[in-house]
Amino acid sequence: MLEAIGLGSAEELFDSIPQELRLQRPLNTPAALSEIELLDNFEQTGARNAGARRISFLGGGAYSHYIPTIVDHIISRSEFFTAYTPYQPEISQGTLQTIFEFQTLVCQLTGMEVANASMYDGSTGLAEAVLMAERVTKRSKVVASTATHPQYLEVVRTYVQHAGIHLELVEFDEKTGQSWQALAEAIDDSTAALVVQSPNFFGCVEDLAALADAAHAKGALLVVAITEAMSLGLLRSPGACGADIVVAEGQSFGVPLSFGGPYVGLFATREKYARQIPGRLVGEAYDKQGRRGFVLTLATREQHIRREKATSNICTNEGLIALAATVYLETMGRRGIQEVAQQCAQKAAYAARAIAKLNGYSLPFSGPYFNEFVVRAPGKAMDLLVRLGKEKGIDGGIALSRFMPDRPNDFLVCVTETNSRGQIDALVEGLKTI
Amino acid sequence: MTISKVTSHISPNEQLIFERSQTGRIGYRLPALDVDEVELSIPAEFRRDDDLEGMPEVSEVDVIRHFVRMSTWNYSIDIGMYPLGSCTMKYNSRLNERVARIAGFANLHPLTDEQDAQGALEVIYDLQQHLAEITGLPGVSLQPAAGAHGEMTGIMIIRAFLDARDGAAASHRRTMLIPDSAHGTNPASAHLSGFSVKTIRSTAEGLTDLDHLRELCAHGEVAGLMLTNPNTLGLFERNIKQICDIVHEAGGLVYMDGANMNALVGVARPGDMGVDVIHLNLHKTFSTPHGGGGPGCGPCCCTKELEPFLPVPRIVKSGDSVYRLDHDQPKSIGRVKAFFGNYGMMLRALSYTLTHGNDGLREATEAAVLNARYVAAGLVETYDKPFAGSPMHEVVFTDKKQSRKGVHTLDIAKRLIDYGFHPMTIYFPLIVQGAMLIEPTESVGRQELDQFVAAMKSIAVEAVEDPELVLNAPHNTRIGRLDEATAARKPVLRWKPSS
Numbered sequence: 003m004l005e006a007i008g009l010g011s012a013e014e015l016f017d018s019i020p021q022e023l024r025l026q027r028p029l030n031t032p033a034a035l036s037e038i039e040l041l042d043n044f045e046q047t048g049a050r051n052a053g054a055r056r057i058s059f060l061g062g063g064a065y066s067h068y069i070p071t072i073v074d075h076i077i078s079r080s081e082f083f084t085a086y087t088p089y090q091p092e093i094s095q096g097t098l099q100t101i102f103e104f105q106t107l108v109c110q111l112t113g114m115e116v117a118n119a120s121m122y123d124g125s126t127g128l129a130e131a132v133l134m135a136e137r138v139t140k141r142s143k144v145v146a147s148t149a150t151h152p153q154y155l156e157v158v159r160t161y162v163q164h165a166g167i168h169l170e171l172v173e174f175d176e177k178t179g180q181s182w183q184a185l186a187e188a189i190d191d192s193t194a195a196l197v198v199q200s201p202n203f204f205g206c207v208e209d210l211a212a213l214a215d216a217a218h219a220k221g222a223l224l225v226v227a228i229t230e231a232m233s234l235g236l237l238r239s240p241g242a243c244g245a246d247i248v249v250a251e252g253q254s255f256g257v258p259l260s261f262g263g264p265y266v267g268l269f270a271t272r273e274k275y276a277r278q279i280p281g282r283l284v285g286e287a288y289d290k291q292g293r294r295g296f297v298l299t300l301a302t303r304e305q306h307i308r309r310e311k312a313t314s315n316i317c318t319n320e321g322l323i324a325l326a327a328t329v330y331l332e333t334m335g336r337r338g339i340q341e342v343a344q345q346c347a348q349k350a351a352y353a354a355r356a357i358a359k360l361n362g363y364s365l366p367f368s369g370p371y372f373n374e375f376v377v378r379a380p381g382k383a384m385d386l387l388v389r390l391g392k393e394k395g396i397d398g399g400i401a402l403s404r405f406m407p408d409r410p411n412d413f414l415v416c417v418t419e420t421n422s423r424g425q426i427d428a429l430v431e432g433l434k435t436i
Numbered sequence: 437m438t439i440s441k442v443t444s445h446i447s448p449n450e451q452l453i454f455e456r457s458q459t460g461r462i463g464y465r466l467p468a469l470d471v472d473e474v475e476l477s478i479p480a481e482f483r484r485d486d487d488l489e490g491m492p493e494v495s496e497v498d499v500i501r502h503f504v505r506m507s508t509w510n511y512s513i514d515i516g517m518y519p520l521g522s523c524t525m526k527y528n529s530r531l532n533e534r535v536a537r538i539a540g541f542a543n544l545h546p547l548t549d550e551q552d553a554q555g556a557l558e559v560i561y562d563l564q565q566h567l568a569e570i571t572g573l574p575g576v577s578l579q580p581a582a583g584a585h586g587e588m589t590g591i592m593i594i595r596a597f598l599d600a601r602d603g604a605a606a607s608h609r610r611t612m613l614i615p616d617s618a619h620g621t622n623p624a625s626a627h628l629s630g631f632s633v634k635t636i637r638s639t640a641e642g643l644t645d646l647d648h649l650r651e652l653c654a655h656g657e658v659a660g661l662m663l664t665n666p667n668t669l670g671l672f673e674r675n676i677k678q679i680c681d682i683v684h685e686a687g688g689l690v691y692m693d694g695a696n697m698n699a700l701v702g703v704a705r706p707g708d709m710g711v712d713v714i715h716l717n718l719h720k721t722f723s724t725p726h727g728g729g730g731p732g733c734g735p736c737c738c739t740k741e742l743e744p745f746l747p748v749p750r751i752v753k754s755g756d757s758v759y760r761l762d763h764d765q766p767k768s769i770g771r772v773k774a775f776f777g778n779y780g781m782m783l784r785a786l787s788y789t790l791t792h793g794n795d796g797l798r799e800a801t802e803a804a805v806l807n808a809r810y811v812a813a814g815l816v817e818t819y820d821k822p823f824a825g826s827p828m829h830e831v832v833f834t835d836k837k838q839s840r841k842g843v844h845t846l847d848i849a850k851r852l853i854d855y856g857f858h859p860m861t862i863y864f865p866l867i868v869q870g871a872m873l874i875e876p877t878e879s880v881g882r883q884e885l886d887q888f889v890a891a892m893k894s895i896a897v898e899a900v901e902d903p904e905l906v907l908n909a910p911h912n913t914r915i916g917r918l919d920e921a922t923a924a925r926k927p928v929l930r931w932k933p934s935s
Contacts, residue, residue: 025705084725086520123774
């Protein structure tokens with residue numbers, strides 16, 4: 003082939019790179035491994051993750067739910083996972099129709115009117131929601147609760163630091179673990195949005211309807227963030243409560259934990275704000291013969307056309323993970339989502355009541371919870387949890403001191419449908435004996 | 437000449453899942469609830485009362501057939517050549533997929549205590565080391581989730597560095613220079629970091645105009661330059677060293693968009709050219725699957741000087757080979773994503789790097805450039821090639837010769853579908869009228885390249901002899917060209933029950 007294009011050597015392919023800029027030595031990376039060696043290496047490295055083998059009650063933004071076998075089967079099909087963004091609709095209808103269904107499912111679950119084709123994850127989705135609230139209201143103050151996932155707040159802070167947005171944090175109520183009252187009081191005429199997570203970082207469900215009323219009375223938007231999307235199977239949808247923008251981490255819908263990613267952000271809003279949405283949108287379209295198809299639409303919002311005036315710099319979405327969530331939601335369906343949510347809530351209630359009865363343990367917050375709750379231990383939670391892991395093989399929860407140094411004895415417990423009664427009993431027994 | 441087709445586009449009909457739904461049908465089974473049911477703490481007014489009406493009710497086989505049928509409407513890399521310029525559609529190894537599904541990684545919770553996640557942190561650390569060596573830039577963060585996200589991270593790092601270096605005076609340094617050939621994410625990311633954008637002209641050769649760059653740098657408010665190299669025309673910016681010097685002398689920094697890094701791996705390193713910070717697209721250069729539009733992974737690599745500004749947490753290794761999370765970085769721009777980024781893509785990229793080995797990484801680069809050159813040579817007589825320079829991994833042509841007969845780039849792209857190929861990138865870069873940007877990647881052999889060249893030549897003949905044939909293409913797909921204007925004017929963005 004070199005000959006066919008008139009070159010004598012592979013090195014000549016790079017003639018346009020000045021000689022002194024070319025690497026004169028081999029890369030200092032390892033030599034090639036065979037498949038056998040590579041798998042062996044990775045299996046051994048993976049085995050050093052003791053956490054992956056334990057009975058787990060970890061939540062806090064990533065959840066262990068049952069994943070039907072067909073989810074991985076379908077997302078492993080070449081036609082889906084080796085395709086690009088559907089820029090050529092005639093040969094991308096599989097991807098496009100799937101995203102249209104995803105957008106519909108997100109609307110149904112959140113009770114909203116319009117949803118996009120997905121965001122990177124819940125945290126970046128929340129940051130984009132805050133930027134969008136500023137665009138819609140032309141106001142610069144955003145009020146958020148300290149009961150929001152700490153890492154989500156960190157991401158929002160990074161995104162808004164040069165955007166002229168002032169982020170104000172209000173404390174949650176020590177008694178209930180909720181923050182809606184404090185949030186409602188902090189609003190004023192310069193507030194672009196109230197940001198609330200529900201269930202919040204401590205697992206407590208917030209009064210979204212009261213917050214929506216408070217926000218709307220001052221002309222602000224209510225932005226609702228959800229880290230445990232499975233709660234939507236049981237809780238009143240944010241849309242029905244009056245939310246203006248809803249973002250959620252969709253990992254609960256058929257996506258493995260995978261040490262934090264890739265996950266998928268759900269992003270939904272009201273129809274009147276459709277042209278302010280960040281990210282991709284798929285819409286219905288027809289060909290000359292009147293056949294229905296789907297296309298990427300409202301592209302004039304996007305960076306490849308609007309450049310610096312775009313609604314977001316986002317270019318990719320999380321296509322394949324959105325597909326996983328779509329397959330999950332369609333397989334579990336109307337009944338399955340509700341049954342999973344019910345089981346999560348019932349098992350969490352069972353666990354919470356049993357732990358509360360243990361000597362020295364209490365549940366510090368009185369607010370209603372879905373499948374996560376805070377436990378106050380008689381001693382340092384961090385030490386307790388490390389011992390529980392080492393001695394009993396149970397990851398009993400997340401020590402809140404990792405995020406909030408003033409809460410040394412508190413830890414967050416999450417229970418899902420994958421935790422059997424036997425596992426919950428083992429956790430309770432473990433806490434009792436350690 | 438006979439043209440062999442790659443795909444026949446099977447096109448069964450398939451409704452939306454909502455239109456297939458049957459009340460009472462289910463496709464799952466959970467274990468029976470094994471705890472005694474109690475009254476939950478959640479009051480009735482906080483609970484759903486819509487019974488999720490409208491959500492699908494279907495069986496497992498309904499779901500399987502639904503998605504398998506829809507999948508047949510997609511073109512994919514595994515069907516054939518996918519020469520989308522700047523997108524780097526290379527083969528996605530099944531081995532990398534298997535690695536990402538190893539239980540020790542797939543079942544690992546991101547908030548696992550770091551001592552119980554040593555293997556996972558080692559993977560991040562090792563990949564950081566490899567990317568540092570490949571780019572010649574020692575500071576690496578794998579946290580950004582996509583190219584545009586890595587780009588935003590890189591530009592925020594520049595902003596934080598300038599603010600720290602110049603203090604209050606940095607507020608006068610808020611201009612980001614971007615070539616007119618750049619990808620649209622560049623100005624969008626610059627805007628998000630609080631910069632205004634000034635555009636640099638390209639020369640007739642398709643390279644950055646040095647005089648214009650000097651002129652723009654003379655004003656003193658330049659924060660930096662965002663440059664893609666090889667640029668979006670597929671040409672290596674041979675004056676890169678000088679470009680970096682000009683920007684540095686003006687007090688700015690150089691950000692390189694690494695979208696085209698697959699033309700350089702093992703051959704040349706941005707760090708050696710004077711670049712300060714770069715993002716990589718693991719879903720392009722390192723072969724993690726595009727997945728129909730994500731997930732990506734957009735690591736950010738920078739000089740030692742910029743390293744303190746990278747997102748937190750950093751993943752570091754202590755002397756006794758213990759990996760840990762370092763949150764104590766007061767100069768950091770902050771966190772750009774929850775947890776550690778798109779971890780599953782890091783596993784795949786590390787697997788790619790290790791299966792290729794150092795010599796294989798360079799070979800892939802050579803093959804990618806060779807293939808683009810081969811296509812360039814094959815089509816140069818038939819299509820207008822606006823820049824004389826030798827392309828690297830991708831080559832741009834235009835529809836100048838064909839448009840005389842009313843056949844434009846869009847039509848050529850659509851007709852290519854009938855020949856069994858995915859079209860090239862069209863109308864990008866914006867500075868080339870009727871652009872067709874072709875990137876074959878290393879994942880195609882000579883036979884398929886010959887078929888592609890033959891198809892393109894055949895379309896050029898059709899454009900003259902039977903333009904209608906091209907103008908009405910594609911002819912063999914499930915649907916024809918869609919009315920996108922109406923779709924945007926009256927958007928229907930979700931299914932609703934018919935009234």
